[in-house]
Amino acid sequence: MGATQVQENRSEASAMSMRLPPMEAGWQRQGKLWSNLKELCALLRIPATSTMNDDDLLFQHVQFKTGQRIHTIGQPFDTLYIVHSGFLKTVLIDEYGNEQVLSFPMKGDLFGVDGIHTRRYASEAVALSNCDLVLLPFKKFTALGRTHIELEHAMYSVMSRELVREQSMVSMLGALSAEARVARFLVSLSERFADMGYSSKLFNLRMTRHEIGSYLGLTLETVSRTLSAFNEIGLITVDQRSIGICDADALRTLRRLPPSTTRNRQAAGRKNRAAPVTDEPSGAEPATWDQLMSA
Amino acid sequence: MGATQVQENRSEASAMSMRLPPMEAGWQRQGKLWSNLKELCALLRIPATSTMNDDDLLFQHVQFKTGQRIHTIGQPFDTLYIVHSGFLKTVLIDEYGNEQVLSFPMKGDLFGVDGIHTRRYASEAVALSNCDLVLLPFKKFTALGRTHIELEHAMYSVMSRELVREQSMVSMLGALSAEARVARFLVSLSERFADMGYSSKLFNLRMTRHEIGSYLGLTLETVSRTLSAFNEIGLITVDQRSIGICDADALRTLRRLPPSTTRNRQAAGRKNRAAPVTDEPSGAEPATWDQLMSA
DNA sequence: CGGGTCTTTGATTAGGTTCAATAAGAGTGG
DNA sequence: CCACTCTTATTGAACCTAATCAAAGACCCG
Numbered sequence: 334m335g336a337t338q339v340q341e342n343r344s345e346a347s348a349m350s351m352r353l354p355p356m357e358a359g360w361q362r363q364g365k366l367w368s369n370l371k372e373l374c375a376l377l378r379i380p381a382t383s384t385m386n387d388d389d390l391l392f393q394h395v396q397f398k399t400g401q402r403i404h405t406i407g408q409p410f411d412t413l414y415i416v417h418s419g420f421l422k423t424v425l426i427d428e429y430g431n432e433q434v435l436s437f438p439m440k441g442d443l444f445g446v447d448g449i450h451t452r453r454y455a456s457e458a459v460a461l462s463n464c465d466l467v468l469l470p471f472k473k474f475t476a477l478g479r480t481h482i483e484l485e486h487a488m489y490s491v492m493s494r495e496l497v498r499e500q501s502m503v504s505m506l507g508a509l510s511a512e513a514r515v516a517r518f519l520v521s522l523s524e525r526f527a528d529m530g531y532s533s534k535l536f537n538l539r540m541t542r543h544e545i546g547s548y549l550g551l552t553l554e555t556v557s558r559t560l561s562a563f564n565e566i567g568l569i570t571v572d573q574r575s576i577g578i579c580d581a582d583a584l585r586t587l588r589r590l591p592p593s594t595t596r597n598r599q600a601a602g603r604k605n606r607a608a609p610v611t612d613e614p615s616g617a618e619p620a621t622w623d624q625l626m627s628a
Numbered sequence: 629m630g631a632t633q634v635q636e637n638r639s640e641a642s643a644m645s646m647r648l649p650p651m652e653a654g655w656q657r658q659g660k661l662w663s664n665l666k667e668l669c670a671l672l673r674i675p676a677t678s679t680m681n682d683d684d685l686l687f688q689h690v691q692f693k694t695g696q697r698i699h700t701i702g703q704p705f706d707t708l709y710i711v712h713s714g715f716l717k718t719v720l721i722d723e724y725g726n727e728q729v730l731s732f733p734m735k736g737d738l739f740g741v742d743g744i745h746t747r748r749y750a751s752e753a754v755a756l757s758n759c760d761l762v763l764l765p766f767k768k769f770t771a772l773g774r775t776h777i778e779l780e781h782a783m784y785s786v787m788s789r790e791l792v793r794e795q796s797m798v799s800m801l802g803a804l805s806a807e808a809r810v811a812r813f814l815v816s817l818s819e820r821f822a823d824m825g826y827s828s829k830l831f832n833l834r835m836t837r838h839e840i841g842s843y844l845g846l847t848l849e850t851v852s853r854t855l856s857a858f859n860e861i862g863l864i865t866v867d868q869r870s871i872g873i874c875d876a877d878a879l880r881t882l883r884r885l886p887p888s889t890t891r892n893r894q895a896a897g898r899k900n901r902a903a904p905v906t907d908e909p910s911g912a913e914p915a916t917w918d919q920l921m922s923a
Numbered sequence: 924c925g926g927g928t929c930t931t932t933g934a935t936t937a938g939g940t941t942c943a944a945t946a947a948g949a950g951t952g953g
Numbered sequence: 954c955c956a957c958t959c960t961t962a963t964t965g966a967a968c969c970t971a972a973t974c975a976a977a978g979a980c981c982c983g
Contacts, residue, residue: 425799447791450788495791496794499795502794504720506798510938541962542963543962554941554963557963806971836930838929849932852930868979
């Protein structure tokens, strides 16, 4: 079971990294051009109801190839996208043309939401692999909330979810060390792969070190070094794009070295302000390992 | 005119920083307990239409005093809040009890949105000054979208705006230097004060250095030092909580010293990858000034 | 006036960036 | 199929920004 999933994942993964596999045979449901409402709800992890059985309401799919741009900054907004399969990145581009990665949408993720406000996309979306996306015209999106009242809440909910995600990114960038960021990134990826039915223990990165670094507010060198360090410690295995998770819990609880920017006093009543960074390894574990772990 | 605004701002500001002024006489429209839909739209900067004239639809206000908590993390969500007057902060609290400031809501801002997804607030909101908030029960919020179709888009738009704001925060935290973050923070505050009809040139900070630092992913010392540096250079004047903006453009274009995490190659064609940080002052300006400005 | 909070400033350290050089793949074309 | 090239990844060394530690001053409040 687990092995099968790994296999599945890896084969698709290597196809991805090959950029357009020579044979596309069997690659996703290539011919799938439309989804009905029920399928859409399942994709978005929204509870579906019996009233959604009308199969007249269909949603078109579109395919993008690795490297293709789905939308660019400033382009008039009119449709949202839901990832049916494949991997993407969304980026902001600053005045010097430098990219800042905002997210890595994958199966079940919604993107394009940032275009609603100004009626123009605020970010750019690029396919990191061949992708199959469900088009969700914004008009259709809002109409959905009206015709299916049970869905109205879901619409808002999905947007709220995005907001919470961004918040946790802000919190991560503001308070965590490089090691902790990379560790959480790996855990997060692992969990998303698990959600998608792939292996959470072994997967291929779809993005470059540079893109990871941009996403995490680090340089590609730091990302590379950190991965190597985790590898040496035995938390993960690394070989280029292929990552094996050895100790998910360790990664999850990895400590942010800098107690950093957060408040000391208010919570000083509790035993927070945890272990001073200076505590020496007292156990049997290798020094580096101990240092990396949360108190 | 400008002077009046400044005066207005400052007097209220000093009241704020005093934490509960001895006399509350004349403080805001203290007695205001309800708003109608038109007023709400104005507050949220949403275009209002003639169909919104029914004055049966009223929205209750609530007052909070400095330091009071509006909602906490995990508390069951059922209402959104719109700031009618006053200043707040929203924070995330990590496993050690440390705060991470996410935003500083002020007049016209909506918060509580992060509670929609899980039906529980994902963040905590605290009043930094006496506040007058409009309660917007989520049920009423969604109903509004149904009864006033013109508003439906606005509902989504407001949420989208929040998302874009978070995105720009992520981008800032991921790519800008300490100086640049503080500079942009000041500019942003300045503009928001201008929107609210106050002076954009002279205002009082409602938050501590520590809170600013948390918001910007810096320590309070760095914030303090940076403000002092800006002061010496003549970009601003600082005296405790009181800030005077002297050169808004300079602040706006302030360069991030580390070209940092962004991509070098893609934009390498242009003359970006700007001046190496090591270049010596060659002009007439003081060294520090030159170093701080964008190429 | 004394206690508490917030701010400023200095000295020192360290985490992460920058610069640089090498290696490993992947895609192209002869 | 292999040489050539371009992109991506790894690793080292030096430097620098911002964090940490520390202490003193400013402001507010009872």
